[in-house]
Amino acid sequence: MTTQELASRYYELFQQMQVAEIYQQLYSADIVCTEPEHALTMGVPTVTRGIEAVLAKSKARQETIAEVHSFFSSEPIVGGSYFSVAMGRDMTLKNGQRLQIAEIAVFGVKDDKIISETFFY
Numbered sequence: 001m002t003t004q005e006l007a008s009r010y011y012e013l014f015q016q017m018q019v020a021e022i023y024q025q026l027y028s029a030d031i032v033c034t035e036p037e038h039a040l041t042m043g044v045p046t047v048t049r050g051i052e053a054v055l056a057k058s059k060a061r062q063e064t065i066a067e068v069h070s071f072f073s074s075e076p077i078v079g080g081s082y083f084s085v086a087m088g089r090d091m092t093l094k095n096g097q098r099l100q101i102a103e104i105a106v107f108g109v110k111d112d113k114i115i116s117e118t119f120f121y
Contacts, residue, residue: 001112007076007083010107010114014073014087019058027051028113035119066094081109 071089088102103121
């Protein structure tokens with residue numbers, strides 16, 4: 001699978017909110033996820049290594065959300081073995097706080113799998 005094909009599949013699954021399928025189909029077991037330093041204030045680690053840890057982080061984050069009002073993702077832009085998307089969501093957390101997040105995500109691809117993801121928000 002080319003980087004463009006993988007990026008297109010990511011976009012397709014994201015539009016259908018099939019995040020579990022993205023992790024299962026597209027991520028390497030050795031994925032490395034990097035978040036900005038200020039993510040620590042939200043209880044999110046800045047570096048997460050391995051699919052099990054990434055899945056656990058995603059699950060913990062999902063458990064804080066009461067309702068997603070809307071979400072978006074741009075179509076991916078591919079450069080070499082990387083692709084990026086702009087994405088965001090408007091949600092209400094279980095603590096009642098309404099939160100809008102907009103970010104840029106950059107994904108590294110190797111051997112037909114996403115091996116790195118870096119978020120900027």
